[in-house]
Amino acid sequence: MNLQTEDHNGTQVVCVDAARIDAAVAIQFKDLMREVTTPGNGRVVMDLSRVEFLDSSGLGAVVAAMNQLGPDRHLDLAGLTPTVAKVFRLTRMDRIFRIHPDLDAALASGPDAA
């Protein structure tokens, strides 16, 4: 598992370079997210376009990544593949996160846009 990160005009993009966020890597993923997002401020966009599968442990790790950013920083998600999108939809987490079709759409949408 690799997390690649770039700054785009104050928005931090984190690209998850892994095919799976599952029980085998959930804790590692959560720790790596903390590594790459602290210290920092402003919005974080997680690019999940390379992730083909996410289980409830992986979902928990994404939620943990949001929680550990604190109340002042938003975590948006981009590029959900079909099975990953289904997990977010069935657990109603699609109502908690702002989910963008892809990274371009996430960057075009400002931090406060609907």
Next chain:
Amino acid sequence: MSDRSDCPGSGSFHRPVATFRLAFKGEVMSVRRALRDVSDWLGQQGIGPSHRGTVQIVMAEVLNNIVEHAYFGTGAGPIALLISDCSTGLAVRVSDKGGPMPGGRLPDGTTPDGNHPGAMNEGGYGWLLIRTLADDLHYERSGTCNKLSFLLPLRGDRRE
């Protein structure tokens, strides 16, 4: 529950089109490989990527629950899996030799309580996914074994 691989229903439809058996160690990397093997077999049965994704969501939760709960503190024991392709759905049987379900019954699978922005629950979504996607869930403690069976409907075109 017997180890039979019949499909639900009666008449000629209760014979599965094909069955798949797998036995593996109850630890996370073996679960990963098992999920890949199941997905490969479903592909060979002509079941498309959307259905395979749904099956993988349910199977991942069921198998990781065994690893994380039934075999918690006891070391990784065996898991046996039997999947019957019943044409319009899959009949699945999973058994393990770990500890029993708390209270001898399956968890409810309700949405975790106390979700609010800034302090979302980081767990508790597994049984919600299983109960949403699987039908006819049945759990039985048989001697030192847990036996779980369920159906995964293949709605619409199974090639999707």
